[in-house]
Amino acid sequence: MIFAKNNALIYKHDNETMHIQAWGENALRVRATQNIDFTPHDWALLAPSDTNPKIQPENALIANGKIAATVSDTGVLTFCNANGKILLKENWERLCDEPSKALHTYGRSYLALAGDTYKITQRFVADDDERIFGMGQYQQKYMNMKGCVLELAQRNSQVTVPFYVSNLGYGFLWNNPGIGKVFFGKNGTEWVSEGTKQLDYWIVAGDSPDEIMRNYMAIVGKPPMMPDYAMGFWQCKLRYRTQDELLTVARKHKALDLPMDVIVADFFHWTMQGEYKFDPRYWPDVEGMCRELNELGIKLMVSVWPTVDYRSENFELMMEKGYLARVDRGQRIHKMLFGDQLFFDFTNPEARAFIWQKCKENYLDKGVTLFWLDVAEPEYMDQESLVFRYCLGSVSEVGNVYPLMYTKAFYDGQTSCGNNTPIHLVRSAWAGSARFGALVWSGDIDCTFDSFQRQVRAGLSMAMAGIPWWTTDIGGFHGASIDDPEFVELLLRWFAYSCFSPVFRLHGNRLPETLDPNEVWGTGADNEVWSYGDDAFNVMKKFLLLRERLRPYIKSQMEFAASEGVPPMRPLLYDFPNDNIAWDIDDEYMFGPDLLVAPIMERGATGRNVYLPEGACWTDMTTGEKHDGGIIVAAVAPIDVIPVFLKNDANVLM
Numbered sequence: 001m002i003f004a005k006n007n008a009l010i011y012k013h014d015n016e017t018m019h020i021q022a023w024g025e026n027a028l029r030v031r032a033t034q035n036i037d038f039t040p041h042d043w044a045l046l047a048p049s050d051t052n053p054k055i056q057p058e059n060a061l062i063a064n065g066k067i068a069a070t071v072s073d074t075g076v077l078t079f080c081n082a083n084g085k086i087l088l089k090e091n092w093e094r095l096c097d098e099p100s101k102a103l104h105t106y107g108r109s110y111l112a113l114a115g116d117t118y119k120i121t122q123r124f125v126a127d128d129d130e131r132i133f134g135m136g137q138y139q140q141k142y143m144n145m146k147g148c149v150l151e152l153a154q155r156n157s158q159v160t161v162p163f164y165v166s167n168l169g170y171g172f173l174w175n176n177p178g179i180g181k182v183f184f185g186k187n188g189t190e191w192v193s194e195g196t197k198q199l200d201y202w203i204v205a206g207d208s209p210d211e212i213m214r215n216y217m218a219i220v221g222k223p224p225m226m227p228d229y230a231m232g233f234w235q236c237k238l239r240y241r242t243q244d245e246l247l248t249v250a251r252k253h254k255a256l257d258l259p260m261d262v263i264v265a266d267f268f269h270w271t272m273q274g275e276y277k278f279d280p281r282y283w284p285d286v287e288g289m290c291r292e293l294n295e296l297g298i299k300l301m302v303s304v305w306p307t308v309d310y311r312s313e314n315f316e317l318m319m320e321k322g323y324l325a326r327v328d329r330g331q332r333i334h335k336m337l338f339g340d341q342l343f344f345d346f347t348n349p350e351a352r353a354f355i356w357q358k359c360k361e362n363y364l365d366k367g368v369t370l371f372w373l374d375v376a377e378p379e380y381m382d383q384e385s386l387v388f389r390y391c392l393g394s395v396s397e398v399g400n401v402y403p404l405m406y407t408k409a410f411y412d413g414q415t416s417c418g419n420n421t422p423i424h425l426v427r428s429a430w431a432g433s434a435r436f437g438a439l440v441w442s443g444d445i446d447c448t449f450d451s452f453q454r455q456v457r458a459g460l461s462m463a464m465a466g467i468p469w470w471t472t473d474i475g476g477f478h479g480a481s482i483d484d485p486e487f488v489e490l491l492l493r494w495f496a497y498s499c500f501s502p503v504f505r506l507h508g509n510r511l512p513e514t515l516d517p518n519e520v521w522g523t524g525a526d527n528e529v530w531s532y533g534d535d536a537f538n539v540m541k542k543f544l545l546l547r548e549r550l551r552p553y554i555k556s557q558m559e560f561a562a563s564e565g566v567p568p569m570r571p572l573l574y575d576f577p578n579d580n581i582a583w584d585i586d587d588e589y590m591f592g593p594d595l596l597v598a599p600i601m602e603r604g605a606t607g608r609n610v611y612l613p614e615g616a617c618w619t620d621m622t623t624g625e626k627h628d629g630g631i632i633v634a635a636v637a638p639i640d641v642i643p644v645f646l647k648n649d650a651n652v653l654m
Contacts, residue, residue, distance in 0.1 A: 002071060004055045009062040011071045016108070018199075020071070022053035022064035024219040026205045029175070030069075030077070032108055033198035035116045043175050043401065044220045044431035045202060067170070067205035076107060079170070081205045087170040088203065091123040091188050105188075108199060117195050117397065124189040130168055131583055132184055133209075133571065134464035136161030136429070137442060143457040143571065143586035145184050152180040152193075152400065154377040154428045157443030160400050161431050161465035163216060167573075167583055171212040173202040173220070173431055177401035179386065194386070195396035208577045209464075210566070216466055217565025221435025223468055226502075226558040227421045229299050230439075231551055232261030233544055234505035236301075237527035238477075239266035241519065242282040243289050249528055254296050258529065258541065259548050263293065264301045264372060264507070268521040273341055274308030274315060276355070277362035290367025301370035301425065302363055306378050306406065307334070307341035314358070318344070323351035326389045334380050334388065338520050343378045346405040347398065348391035356413030364417065371410050376403040376428040403428035404436065411436035429467055434565075439469040439503055447476030447487060447508065452494055453601045457586050459501070463567035463574075470569070471503035481511040482525045488532050489603065489639065492539050496642035497599040499543040499550075500591045502558075502568050539640045553652040557592040568592055576613040579630070585611055594650035595621075598635060598643040607636045610643050618645040 001012045008021035015034045023029035023045065031038055054063040060071040066082045078089045090107030111119040132145040137159035142148055145164060152160050152174070162174035162182070174182070180193040191201075202219070206212035235253065240246040246263060253260040271279045278286050293300050308315055308324060318324050324342040325334065335341045345351050359371065380388065388395045390402070407424050414422035414437075422437040429440045442458055445451045455472045462470045475491040482488075498504050508527055515522030525531070529540040557568035567574075568591060572582035575590050588598045588610060596618065598610040612618040614630035621644040627633055635643035646652065 002057055002060045004057045007051075007053065007055070009055050009057065009060070009069070009071070011060075011075060013075055016075075016110075018071075018075070018077075018108075020062050020069050020077075022048070022051035022062070023202060024048040024051070024204065025215050026065035026067050027202060027215060027219065028062065028064055028067055028069055028079070028204075029200075029202045031198055031200050034110050034118065035197055039197050043177055043200065044173065044404075045175060046219055046221055046432075046435075048219060065205070066207075067203065079203055079205075081169055085169070087166075087168055087205060088172070089125045091125045113195055116197055118197070120193045120196055120199050122191040122199055122201070126184075126186055126188045127168060128186065130166055132164045132166055133573065134161070134164035134171075134461055134466075135182075136465045136467070137440070137458040137462050139445070139451075139454050139458065141454060141457065143460055144584075145461075147186065148184050150182050150184075152178075152182060154400055154403060154430075156377060156379050156427065157445055159403075159428050159440060159443075159462065159467075161429055161433075161462065161467055163220075163431055163465045165209050165212050165464050169205060169207065169212075171204045171206065171216050173216070175200040175202050175431070177399065177430060178397045179395065179399050195394060197397070209574045210577075213464070213466070213567070213574070214565055217434070220432040220466055222563070222565040223434040223561055224423075224437050225421050225562040226469065227423060228551075228555065229261040230423050230503060231554045231558065232504070233259050233547060234262040234264065234301075234503065235260050235528065236264035236266065236505060236507035238507070238509040238524045239268065239521070240264075241516070241523050243284065243286075247289060247292060250293060250296055250298050252528075252530075256530075259544055260298055262299050262301055262370065262505075265303065266372075267303045267305060267374060268519075269302065272309050272312050273305060273337070273339065274312030274318070274344075276304065276314075276358045286366040286368070294367070299369040300367070301372050302368050303372040303374050304359060304410075305375050306344040306346065307337070307375065308344055309339045309341050311339060318351075318354070321350065321354070322391070323348060323354060328387045328389055328394065330387060334378070343380070343388075345390050346402060346409055351391070352405065352409035352412065356409055359410070360413060360417065371424055373403075373406050373410060373424050373426040376406050376426050378402060400430050403438075404430040404433045407433055407436040407438045423469070425471075431466060434467055434469065437469075438467065439471060440467055441470070441505070442472045444477040445473065446478050447480035447490065449490055449493075449601060449603050451476050452490065452497075452599075453587070456497070456589070456599060456601065459569060460571045460586070460589055463570045466565070468561045468565070468567040468569075469502050471501055471505050472498065473507040474498045474505065475508050477508050479511070480508065482527070482531055486603065488536050491532065492536060492639055493600045493642075495540050496543055496640075497597070499547050500569075500595065500597045500642070500644065504547050542640055549653045552654050553592060553594070572596070572611075572613055576615060579614045581611060582613045592652075594647045594652055596645040596647065598645075600637050600642065606638055607634060608643065609633070610635045610645070612645060616647045617649070618647060619649055620644075621646055
């Protein structure tokens with residue numbers, strides 16, 4: 001049975017109900033369930049503006065701008081663009097190219113679990129020519145996701161943001177925060193949710209990646225305007241143990257006339273996990289520290305963890321109020337790090353208000369400006385975390401939304417205090433996190449050139465998934481000695497790349513580590529720009545000053561991101577969709593519309609080949625040499641140079 005109701009096309013057969021409705025410009029939302037009704041959650045989606053879809057129940061058709069969907073008598077759902085070209089079609093027919101009466105497959109399948117929950121699989125027909133970009137941050141060498149199998153789960157350095165842009169002219173959001181997998185196979189695409197009450201996805205048609213992304217960001221939310229100070233240089237290490245250590249670094253930066261806009265007090269500055277306040281033994285005058293930093297023109301960021309120790313002064317109240325995540329079976333311990341901890345339940349609105357109030361009293365009211373929301377996956381001791389449960393449901397059903405709710409807690413708190421341009425450094429995200437001021441960094445990654453290459457591709461994938469603010473630990477996080485010349489080479493190449501990234505942030509756990517016997521956690525070796533010798537210092541100083549000259553240009557790109565949702569860092573295909581070669585380039589990117597950046601990502605390299613897309617004239621930023629587009633050039637890049645090309649003689653430097 002197919003009919004229209006409440007501006008939606010509805011298909012009912014047996015015990016399944018499917019709604020297809022217009023949701024934003026050129027877009028449709030699809031929901032299907034075998035339960036009596038749908039859940040009230042819109043998850044990543046904001047309420048759309050009024051649309052006027054064309055619905056023809058007699059033809060089983062709904063059309064909204066450039067996209068149309070039809071449903072066959074047997075329930076097969078097909079999406080086409082305005083020209084009638086098939087964009088995506090459910091796979092209900094057979095498992096092989098030859099007709100077979102024996103091998104049937106189902107486009108939507110439901111495996112009943114406990115209660116009203118199902119394991120749901122959604123299948124689509126594959127297209128051999130399709131290329132897929134987005135999906136968040138995966139530590140792999142591929143930017144084109146076609147042929148990849150991706151876990152839909154948040155982990156340290158893995159960020160699931162299940163939206164992609166296809167070269168076939170559509171974008172697709174899996175609007176389901178449950179744990180699962182997606183298979184972008186040659187013989188079919190399959191989305192699997194391990195436990196959910198309904199199928200829910202959103203699809204948009206467009207003539208270019210830019211049009212698709214703008215419509216997507218309009219419906220999941222654009223970032224606020226990035227504050228001016230966030231566009232400069234951020235100094236961080238694991239970790240400044242005391243107020244004096246941190247202030248000494250800040251003072252020296254300014255004494256050397258070097259720019260610094262943000263400095264970070266990392267983890268274990270607190271009295272205990274779950275108490276959200278500085279340990280006065282090491283940080284005796286937080287207000288005075290913040291006052292001096294402000295006079296130096298530097299903002300202080302503090303690390304916040306969602307772990308609550310059983311010994312914390314807040315633990316009993318949090319337990320009584322139901323603010324802590326639960327377990328369906330086994331012992332209620334989520335993490336063991338110098339004690340036993342539970343994770344805070346950020347899906348609970350009362351819990352979100354509680355944690356913000358604590359952070360306001362102990363940090364914001366004392367002068368702290370910024371919050372680093374670490375361990376946002378969250379990072380359970382048992383990675384098979386399906387036994388854990390939140391206010392909104394089991395991790396199996398809602399787990400991937402946790403980092404979005406974590407960020408929302410601090411966004412709501414900051415805006416309630418009058419800060420309309422909040423920014424939060426966070427280790428994970430989901431679709432829609434951008435609207436809460438999420439600045440995602442790529443996690444605790446290795447200090448290798450291979451890792452560096454993966455971050456470049458991961459950052460572009462995050463941009464295409466709708467996370468415009470993204471960064472990395474310059475040089476990587478794990479396993480590097482400050483005395484190793486090979487690491488210094490990596491650090492300098494990474495530093496140059498980060499100069500042309502949305503946020504320019506130095507961080508890492510450098511070796512050798514030191515441990516004070518009076519502390520729970522020690523510190524890594526020095527990680528300041530002067531820590532690696534005079535030659536390295538001069539290279540980093542060059543890029544620090546270059547970043548300052550780029551700030552007006554960067555600000556204009558952040559304004560564009562806030563107003564239109566356009567990511568400042570994006571793959572070449574975004575700006576040059578008509579250049580077929582651009583769709584295959586995954587080691588270069590555009591930084592705004594006028595800068596093409598080609599980082600050096602191989603040890604010992606002093607240059608590289610750079611593809612310059614068709615449709616523009618390109619000027620080497622270092623040499624001034626001009627080139628027509630549509631060619632490959634050999635760029636020379638000694639250790640203090642990163643290949644950057646200006647489009648059409650653009651003027652980007654102050």
